[in-house]
Amino acid sequence: MADSLDYSRTVHINNNSNSAVTRPAISTPRFNKVGNIKNKLKSVTLETSEILTGNLAPVTGMVVNDGVIFETCNQFNIPFPTLPSGGDPNYVTSYMRLENSLVNTHPNKGGYYVITFDMKVNSGDPTFFVWNENEYQVMQYTPTVKNKWQTIVGYASADPLDTHLSFFLDISALAPVDIHLSAYQVLRFDTSIEAKSFLESKVFAL
Numbered sequence: 658m659a660d661s662l663d664y665s666r667t668v669h670i671n672n673n674s675n676s677a678v679t680r681p682a683i684s685t686p687r688f689n690k691v692g693n694i695k696n697k698l699k700s701v702t703l704e705t706s707e708i709l710t711g712n713l714a715p716v717t718g719m720v721v722n723d724g725v726i727f728e729t730c731n732q733f734n735i736p737f738p739t740l741p742s743g744g745d746p747n748y749v750t751s752y753m754r755l756e757n758s759l760v761n762t763h764p765n766k767g768g769y770y771v772i773t774f775d776m777k778v779n780s781g782d783p784t785f786f787v788w789n790e791n792e793y794q795v796m797q798y799t800p801t802v803k804n805k806w807q808t809i810v811g812y813a814s815a816d817p818l819d820t821h822l823s824f825f826l827d828i829s830a831l832a833p834v835d836i837h838l839s840a841y842q843v844l845r846f847d848t849s850i851e852a853k854s855f856l857e858s859k860v861f862a863l
Contacts, residue, residue, distance in 0.1 A: 662682035662684070662810060662812060662856070668813075668814070669813075669814055669815060669816040669819075670770070670793050670794070670795055670813050670814070670815050670816070670819075670822065670824075671792070671793070671794070671816075672791060672792045672793070672794055673794060674794050674797065676794065677786070677787075677788065677794040677795060677796050677797040678796075678797050680795065680796040680797075680811045680812065680813055681796040681797070681798040681809050681810065681811045682809070682810055682811075683807050683808065683809065683810075684773070684808045684809070684810040684856075685808065685859065686725045686726060686775065686806070686808045686859070687725070687726050687773065687775075687808060687840060687859050687860060687861040688726060688859050689858065689859055689860045689861065690726065690860075690861050690863050691860050691861070691862060691863065692862075692863040694844065694860075694862040694863075696844040696845055696846055696851075696855070696862075697842065697843075697844050697862040698760050698762070698843045698844060698845055699758065699759075699760050699841070699842060699843040700841075700842045700843075700861075700862050700863060701755070701757050701758060701840075701841040701842070702727055702839070702840060702861075702863070703718070703727070703729075703730050703731045703838055703839045703840065703841065704720070704727050704728075704729045704730070705720060706718050706719070706720055706731065707731050707755060707756065707757055707838075708755075708756045708757070709733055709735065709753040709754060709755060709756065709828070710753065710754060710756050711751065711752045711753040711754050711827070712749070712751035712752055712753070713735070713736065713737070713751055713753060716733055716734070716735055716736075716753060718731030718732060718733050718838070719731065719732045719733075720732075721837070723777070723837055724775070724806075724837075724839045724840075725775050725806050725808065725839065725840070726775065726839070726840050726861055727839055727840060730775070730837045730838060730839035731837070731838050731839070732779075732835070732836070732837050732838075733828075733834075733835070733836050733837075733838060734833070734834075734835050735753055735781075735783075735828065735830070735833065735834050735835075735836070736833050737751050737753075737781075737829070737830040737831065737832055737833055737834060738751065738832075739831065739832040739833070740831040740832065750829055750831070751829065752786075752790065752827050752828065752829045753827070753828050753829075754825050754826065754827045754828070755825065755826040755827075755828075755838070755841065758825040758826040758841055759823065759824075759825040760822075760823065760824055760825070760843045761822075761823040762821070762822045762823070762845075763820065763821045763822075764820050764821070765815055765816075765817070765819050765820060765821055765822040766817055767814070767815050767816060767817025767818075767819075768814070768815055768817075768845045768846055768847055769812065769813070769814050769815075769845070769846045769847075769848065769849050769851070769852035770795070770811075770812070770813050770814070770815060770843065770844070770845050770846075770852070771810070771811070771812055771842075771843070771844045771845075771846070771852050771855055771856055772787050772795065772796065772810070772811040772812075772813075772841075772842070772843050773808060773809065773810045773811070773840070773841075773842055773856075773861070774808075774809055774826065774838065774839070774840060774841040774842070775806055775807070775808050775809075775838070775839040775840045776800070776806070776807060776809065776836060776837065776838050776839070777804065777805060777806045777807070777836065777837040778800045778802070778803045778804075778834070778835075778836050779803065779804060779835040779836060779837065780803070780833075780834060780835040781830050781832055781833055781834030781835060781836075782799070782800075782830055782831070782832070782834070783799075783800070783828050783829065783830040783834045783836060784797060784798070784799040784828070784829050784830065785797070785798045785799075785800075785809065785826065785827070785828055786826070786827040786828070786829065787811060787824050787825070787826055787827070788824050788825075788827060789823045789824050789825065790827065793822060793823060793824050795811060795813050795824050796809075796811035796813070806837075808840075810856060812852060812853070812856060814849070815845075826841055840861055842861055842862050844862060
């Protein structure tokens, strides 16, 4: 199973950032690649060059020979502005999203969502968000180690009364960062049993 995922923390996806912080967990890596999974909403292997967009100029990923489940990944050097050590009242936090990561469901029918991605921080102190920056805060994770691949997993339910659900993978930091990114996927299941089973299968949906 996911190494430290507490399934009991699952609540409906909403605008609560505290819930977003508690959802993600570090998992043992995906090792099975399986196609034609009907529950797949998004699958981005990052074996080819992807783009980050947001508050800064677009950043194009450089394909490098590194990864866990795939032999190549994207390296992103993101020039986030540095927050002075004494602070700056005019400083504006910047965010850069993986352009190809957007999940947009309308009408939303509820269900259970599984999100996983692989990342490695080479330098800097980024925070990773899966959200749409306001009403849908799915998960938030700040790595504490560098130069080591981590598989980040999340599990959340959606309120069937919410007619629209959208989110994407976003990155922020208070200084420049250098990261490797790979194997982003989002799947939706009707039941929690199905979602948990997929997480524990260690599958990446092609």
